[in-house]
Amino acid sequence: MQEIRLASRPSGWPTADNFELVELPTPELGPGQVLVRNQFMSVDPYMRGRMNDVESYVAPFEVGKALDGAAIGEVVASNAESVPVGATVVHGLGWRDYAVLDAKRVRVVDPSAAPTPSAYLGLLGMTGLTAYVGLLDIAQFREGDVVFVSGAAGAVGSVVGQIAKLRGAKRVIGSAGSAEKVRHLIDDLGFDAAFNYKDSSVRDQLRAAAPDGIDVYFDNVGGDHLEAAIKFLNKYGRVALCGAISQYNETSAPAAPRNLALAIGKELNLRGFIVGNHNDRMPDFVAEVGGWLREGKISAQETIVEGLANAPEAFLGLMRGENTGKMVIKLGE
């Protein structure tokens, strides 16, 4: 089996040298354990924070040890009755082609309920739940709201925008980093307006896209996106602080937002969240989003990279915004 380890900690932008692919013998299974052949693994922006030696909501990766993250695969050996050989399971040991886990650390899923197993890492997984919880619970979305989402062509943002439309948003606006992504948002995902943040200032483009202001901002980016959103948020506006990808690889503190004091008079509510504490919403999420998926009302593009050895480069591409929708690595044959 093979795994990818953290070879060294990056300062600023990571490089291929920070990762190391290692060959290992297949381990023995202990009692109650299963051997999973991973089919897909996820790369996510939050992993960048775990490459730093900083205490956060998840422990940092350790130098010289394998990285981890969401993965889905097939059980090929089992010492646990509850999880038989042949089961498809979601678990937390990505960044390797085979994983050994206690049976209670895997979740059995029905591969026939999804268009592809990788959907359990994206639209039907933590990514989709992040969008669902962030929009509905954290930002307290209400029918008739004008919603702005940054990183809108990304794994989370693309789901946020679609849920907002399906739940009755008055207008959904997205920002992304290329003309093709902007086209995708409007033509494929049904956004009402979208812009390429590289074309000119976020502030000017958001002003043009939101003539009546915005009620909800779902932030995946931070920095000048957040500052522009604060400027154009309406009274009682709500912000879900989900990510800040604009600053994960910066070594100096961001200059923006500089206008947080506007939150006083506008009575804004800004809430940070991480999805791990909202698993109680999984049943509602699966029922509602799974239903839309079956009815063909929601879709999720994926950017698929093949082979474990290419996972580090895929992760770096994710940080550069090279994905549309969920970035996943296809493993094995």
Next chain:
Amino acid sequence: MQEIRLASRPSGWPTADNFELVELPTPELGPGQVLVRNQFMSVDPYMRGRMNDVESYVAPFEVGKALDGAAIGEVVASNAESVPVGATVVHGLGWRDYAVLDAKRVRVVDPSAAPTPSAYLGLLGMTGLTAYVGLLDIAQFREGDVVFVSGAAGAVGSVVGQIAKLRGAKRVIGSAGSAEKVRHLIDDLGFDAAFNYKDSSVRDQLRAAAPDGIDVYFDNVGGDHLEAAIKFLNKYGRVALCGAISQYNETSAPAAPRNLALAIGKELNLRGFIVGNHNDRMPDFVAEVGGWLREGKISAQETIVEGLANAPEAFLGLMRGENTGKMVIKLGE
């Protein structure tokens, strides 16, 4: 009668030239109106924002017209049965010695229920309600919380700290701008810790004062205070964004806070508010804080300046932090 008008709009720090004292004949009372001889008027930091020509939650003051704000006085003539001569009333036409108002625009209060009528502008007025609503509703204070309040010797901050103690805070920490204010917080108001933000960085002093972090931050100041609070807020910390006096007179955008992205992993909740939308809490507030006042459990220092002509200078002093507790102007004989 006399009133103070906005002579010109300031850029940066206001000066005496921005104000003009004008003599007027006493106006005729219309039907349903009352004439109030003002005894005390309030100067408040939020008035600085109204001196700018910027749409906000309250309309800007108009150049060439009288300023306004909270005041308390005695009805000396009345065309309204509901508000007889001799009644003590709170209303919104400060910055003048006599005010003419429709009777429905005044609130009759019991002067014997307060140590001084000016308490209705401070501890028992909008100032106290601001502290109450901000701490309990906006920051969702819970017994056992560690609370940090900036501008802690000011009108709102001093009440926040005392309510937190009375409601069972584990520890209450305040910042202020002089050694005497720091002494006042600890010796007179029962704060557990306090520091002078001019002594060294807020970050270092807050770290020392809050070895276990903070759960609630009540922000009257913004800028580096807010940045330090975000740094030391514990998981699920809550911030009431009430004021940003550090930047009201600045002509460039503040550099801080630069660490708002920490709100994601810590799942912080930052909420701006203005008290005007929370009048529904007035009965609870009067019952609880009025009770503490009668029992001698809460106190409110005042900084009293005499004479309408001195109101502009008092307001400027307020912006420089020259007050301890509520700054009020005593009017009339």
